Amino acid sequence: MNDKFWRPQTLNLDKPLYIAIADAVEKDIRSGVLKPGQKLPPQRELADSIGVNLSTITRAFRECEIRGLIFGTVGRGTYIAPDVHVPVAMNSARNTEQELVEMGLILPLYNIDEKNASEIGSILQTTDLAPLLRYSEPSGLLHHRAAGSEWINRYGLSTTPHDILVTSGSQNALACCLMALFNSGDRIAVDAFTYPGIKTLASMLGIRLVPIEMDESGMNPAALAVACRRDNIRGVFLMPEVQNPTTVALSDLRREELAALIKKHDLVLIEDESYGFIGRLAQTALSSLVPEHGIYIAGISKLLGAGLRISFIAVPERFRNHLEKAILNTVWMASPINAEIVSRLLISDKANTIIQAKRQEARARMELAVAKLSSYTTYSRPEGFFFWMLLPNGWTGREFELAAQAKGVKIFCAEKFMVGNKRPFPAVRVSLTGPETQADLNRGLDVLVSILSNHHGEAEMIF
Known part of the structure; x- marks a missing residue:
């Protein structure tokens, strides 16, 4: 179907018109009439074809955005979201008919955590x-x-106990930030590929995520500046040291450039360093660099154990009461x-011992993965828990994820992390800490190599 002539075939007139139109978009997406990345007609043309006011279509599109069905790009139009058929939740259920090698979820290296149980x-x-x-009081x-x-002060901040709040993990910290500091309809800038947990939170709260272009040094400051002028950005979410999913680290220069923009536009910075x-x-x-603007989330789960569910957040005074x-x-x-x-482990030398043990195990796993996938384009860190792999032409991330799952390996496609790209991107994120043992990891990597070796083509570069 030509995108210019799409229109809903039926509308449920028992509902408000804008809801009925949004329902029709969702129905046609589910049935395959509208496909991921497909362009929708201009709002005025669609209003004329249905016979409704332009404001009704505007409200319908806003409802579709909140549902995660569409995204709009100024000057280019409105598109069906590339991830509409992709489960965004990270804890998706396992295939009940086969035991998958877990290379989708990034786990904290349970074997090391269990040694610390004593x-x-x-x-x-x-x-x-x-x-x-x-x-106790909410602050802890x-x-x-x-x-x-x-x-937290080991990372260059100068906090006192008064500046710190204790939360039930980083996801709780993110939820508190979005609920306390933003309103429905507000816009937050994020990397074009970002952590799915903020996608689901923002969608639930009616907050719009605005994708910002990335390169090998991280979020592009020029693109952020344009978005601040064009989209009335109120905040920015970043993982500066180990970005999920691409593993990119912001360069020192890039940090200074972004800090200047944050101060200039009075943005709220949410800095998540779960993998720092x-x-x-x-x-x-x-x-x-932006002490009056930045909320620093120090996640502990990947370091000391997922079951502990504790994160510390450094909060400027002006945000403290809202977050409490x-x-x-x-x-x-x-x-x-x-x-x-958590506090007792951190103030003892035990936390540093655990860090070194996890970095050593992660390095061994990464060396194994890099050796196995030397013929392919990957982005990683020497002691990384995961890597980002570009796929040869002909694949989408979702297709490769499904092919791997059919062979018994769970990975996550690029579409799960995408915000606003108009087409599926040929990349996947692969966890190295999901497999229980290096032998399990080796088995999973062999499956991925087998799938790739039966497909020829050059990877499309992301940067």
Whole structure:
């Protein structure tokens, strides 16, 4: 069907017209009439063809955006989102008919975490648990915030315990930031490929994500400047040291350029460094360059254990009360017992020992992967938990994901991470920490190589 002549065949007139039109778009997407990346007619033409006001189509398209069905590009039109048929949630169910090699989810290296379980047991045995069983203030107990402050300051920030809030993991921290500091309809700039967790949160809250072009140094400042002028951007979400999914690190110059834009346009910076400990250990947080604008999220789950569900966030004074209320209204408080365990590990030398153990294991796994995939274009970090692989021409990420799944390997396609690109992109993110053992990893990599070796073509460069 020619995109210029698409129009809904039927409308449910028992609903408001704009909802009925959005429902029709969704129905035609599900049935295959409208395809990922397909361009929709201009709003005025569509309004004329249906016989409704332009404002009705505008509201319908806004509803479709909130549902994640479409995206618009100024000067180019409106397109069906490339990920409409792709489950965005990271914890998608396993195939019940076969045991998949998990190379989609980035896990914290459970084998190392389990070795540290005895250390956690010792902490619990030597701790007076009674005070930790009581309600505490939403910001967290003072000595927990002090431990978080000391930990965060290793990344170039100058925080005090007063600047720190304790949350139930990084996803809770992100949810609190979006709920407390933004309103439905607000726009947040993100990398063109970004963490799916912020995609699902933004969609649920009616917040619009604006994709910004990337290159080998990270988010493009010139593109961000254009978006700030054009789209009334209110915030920016970045993973500066180890970007998920591309593994790119912001260069020092790029950090300075982005910091200048953040200050110029009074943006709220949400800096998520869940994987910072597998990047440069001497890194300097972008938030340190914009102390009145930056919220720094120090995720602990990938470092010390997913079950602990603790993150520390460094918060400027002007945002503190808003975020405390968000914590109160979501979880009331992070678990003081979990925060105690994390704090004790951080202030001892145990955390550094765990970092080194995980980096060493990740390096061994990455060396194995790089050797296996030497004929293909990959982006990675020496001690990375995952890599980004460009696929030869002829593949889309989704097609390759499904081909790998059919062979017993779970990976994640580029479409899961895309924001606003008008066509599916030929790339996949591959986790090296999902497999339980290096033997499992080796088996999964062999499957990927087998699929690739039966397909010839050059990769399309992302940068």
